[in-house]
Every structure is written in C-alpha cells, then in structure tokens.
Amino acid sequence: MKAVRLMEVGQPLALEVLPLPEPGPEDVLVRVAAAGICHSDAHYRAGLSKTSSLPMTLGHEIAGVAEEIGANVKHIAKGARVCVHYMDTCGHCACCFAGHEQFCESGRMIGKHRDGGYAEFARIPARSLFVLPEEIPFVQGAIMMCSSATSLHALRKARLQAGESVAIFGFGGLGFSAAQLAQTLGAGDVFAVDIQPGKLRLAAQFGAIPIDPGQGDPVEQIQAATRGRGADVALELIGHPATMDAAVRCLARLGRAALVGLSNASFAVAPYQNVINKEAEIIGVSDHLASEIPLLLALARAGKLQFPSSVIRTIPLDASLVNQSLDGLQTATDIIRTVIEPWN
Ligand SMILES: [Zn+2]
Numbered sequence: 286m287k288a289v290r291l292m293e294v295g296q297p298l299a300l301e302v303l304p305l306p307e308p309g310p311e312d313v314l315v316r317v318a319a320a321g322i323c324h325s326d327a328h329y330r331a332g333l334s335k336t337s338s339l340p341m342t343l344g345h346e347i348a349g350v351a352e353e354i355g356a357n358v359k360h361i362a363k364g365a366r367v368c369v370h371y372m373d374t375c376g377h378c379a380c381c382f383a384g385h386e387q388f389c390e391s392g393r394m395i396g397k398h399r400d401g402g403y404a405e406f407a408r409i410p411a412r413s414l415f416v417l418p419e420e421i422p423f424v425q426g427a428i429m430m431c432s433s434a435t436s437l438h439a440l441r442k443a444r445l446q447a448g449e450s451v452a453i454f455g456f457g458g459l460g461f462s463a464a465q466l467a468q469t470l471g472a473g474d475v476f477a478v479d480i481q482p483g484k485l486r487l488a489a490q491f492g493a494i495p496i497d498p499g500q501g502d503p504v505e506q507i508q509a510a511t512r513g514r515g516a517d518v519a520l521e522l523i524g525h526p527a528t529m530d531a532a533v534r535c536l537a538r539l540g541r542a543a544l545v546g547l548s549n550a551s552f553a554v555a556p557y558q559n560v561i562n563k564e565a566e567i568i569g570v571s572d573h574l575a576s577e578i579p580l581l582l583a584l585a586r587a588g589k590l591q592f593p594s595s596v597i598r599t600i601p602l603d604a605s606l607v608n609q610s611l612d613g614l615q616t617a618t619d620i621i622r623t624v625i626e627p628w629n
C-alpha cells in the first residue's frame with residue numbers, strides 16, 4: 286500500500302510503498318477514505334513536536350471503512366463506516382479509569398506514536414473506532430476527530446452555560462467548529478476574532494460576530510459589544526501569547542479562558558485586575574475524550590455542525606501535494622482544512 290511518511294525531521298514527507306498492515310486481535314484494518322492535514326503534522330515535520338520514531342506515517346484525523354476485523358473486536362463489523370479517536374489508550378490505568386484518558390500512562394497518539402492515516406490503509410486499535418453515521422461524509426468525519434472534538438472538549442472544560450457569551454480567538458478548523466458548537470450548546474453572543482477577512486466573513490455566515498483586530502484592540506471591541514461586561518468564556522485556539530493575553534483580558538466576572546493553542550512562549554497576567562478581582566479562571570485544554578465523540582457525532586448527524594465543501598480542499602495521496610498543504614497552513618485563507626482522499 287502507499288503511505289506518505291515523515292522520514293527525517295525538517296525534510297518533506299515522502300511516498301513509500303509498504304506491506305499491508307496485519308491487524309492484531311484487538312485491531313481493525315481501516316481502508317482510509319479521508320485523512321485531514323493538521324497543524325500538528327506541520328509541527329512534527331518541522332521537529333517542533335517529535336514523533337516517537339521515524340519513519341512515521343502521519344495523519345490523526347481519519348475516517349474510512351473497516352476492511353478487516355481483529356478476532357476480539359465486537360463493536361465494529363466488516364464494511365462499517367468508521368472514524369478514529371486518535372488516542373490509543375490502555376483502558377485500565379488510573380487515568381483511563383478516571384475518565385482522563387488523554388493522560389493514559391501508555392497512551393499513544395495515532396499518527397505520532399504509531400502509524401496514522403496518510404496511507405491507503407491504517408491499522409487502528411478497535412478501542413479508538415466509532416461508527417460514522419451515514420449522514421456524515423467521510424471528509425467531515427475525519428476533520429471532526431481533531432478540531433471539532435477538541436473544540437467541544439474546550440467548551441466543556443470552560444463549563445459553557447446557556448446564554449453565556451463566547452469569544453473565539455482564531456477562526457480555523459477549531460474556531461469554525463467551536464462557533465457552531467457554542468451556539469448549539471445555547472451560547473448567547475459568539476465573537477470570532479481573526480485577522481483574515483475571509484475567515485471573518487465565514488464566521489459571520491455561521492452566526493458569529495466578527496471581530497477584526499485591524500480595527501482596534503479586540504478586547505475593547507468585545508467589551509463594547511457586551512456593554513462593558515466582557516465574555517463569559519474565551520477560547521484561545523491560535524497558540525500566541527498576544528491572543529492568550531487578550532483571551533484573559535476580555536473575560537467578564539467569573540469568566541473562563543480555555544487555552545487550546547500550543548505555544549512555548551510565556552504571557553504576562555495582571556493577577557489582580559484580570560484574575561483575582563473577577564474570580565476568573567485560566568484553563569488548559571489538552572486533546573479530548575473518547576466519551577465526547579458520540580455527542581459530537583450526534584450533533585453533526587443532526588446538522589448542528591456543518592462543513593460546507595467550500596471550506597474544504599481535497600487532494601489525492603501525493604507527497605508533494607501533502608507537503609504543499611503543510612507549507613500553506615499558516616497562510617491558508619478561506620480553507621478550513623485540506624483532506625487527503627487516498628482512493629480518489
Ligand atoms: Zn489534528
């Protein structure tokens with residue numbers, strides 16, 4: 286089978302022809318129908334974040350068809366449409382039992398610690414597979430498994446209540462999902478902060494109030510739009526100290542800022558004005574939980590989470606096109622995700 290793999294850090298991904306993986310008793314061989322290209326993959330290629338070994342088939346946003354079923358697998362049938370929760374977890378350590386399986390002691394991320402979906406087939410632990418309802422196209426199913434799932438986890442970590450306002454910093458794949466999910470969960474005003482006009486137009490189409498930092502301090506704009514109250518929940522989805530700072534500063538009293546975007550840089554917090562005096566909270570968000578996937582699938586199935594084809598670009602399993610997409614992630618304008626379709 287063909288796979289597009291990271292062979293060496295800092296180098297373009299390359300096409301390799303590999304033997305078909307053999308599923309173990311707890312695995313399913315998935316014929317990959319769609320694999321999303323994520324910012325994390327660009328970080329692995331650049332070495333900002335490390336895969337556990339090389340070469341590695343990247344790709345953790347996967348949907349496809351169950352092709353071959355391991356002997357002990359009961360919940361997935363051959364031929365089922367499936368999507369992949371990207372954490373491969375043990376299910377019996379203290380973290381797994383406590384429902385924080387993203388910290389599983391032997392947890393491995395698919396597409397980082399074991400081969401992922403930039404391939405015609407992927408061997409996936411059955412525990413990570415969910416049936417993908419017919420109503421949800423493969424491409425959408427793939428994307429949802431990272432950006433939408435993490436957005437939902439962030440909104441849950443931030444304990445969004447009906448009627449509360451939400452400020453979303455960064456309107457990419459995560460923000461696009463977060464805006465729709467927040468409204469579905471009953472949010473009041475949803476503000477979308479982004480510097481790209483195309484993204485702001487898209488935010489408005491999906492019911493969010495666009496905030497353009499080019500028109501002035503986004504915190505002041507959010508304060509003005511909420512009559513000085515501030516946002517009840519802020520999601521920082523970019524991973525930049527300036528937007529982390531803004532996410533904290535824009536909070537209302539008792540507000541919660543959920544930090545999702547990755548950064549090694551620090552940002553300063555004025556403890557009295559911005560945290561203590563408001564009893565505000567700054568919350569870290571890491572990945573998402575398998576237990577959140579059924580809700581996410583139900584919402585998408587009901588049409589509450591949509592990815593129109595205009596915001597998605599699909600490409601074949603071609604190393605140079607995959608590399609170009611990874612190169613373009615920082616500059617992409619109206620495209621929310623590029624997705625590989627290995628069989629198209
Ligand atoms: Zn991802």
Ligand SMILES: [Zn+2]
Nearest residue numbers: 375378381389
């Ligand atoms: Zn575990």
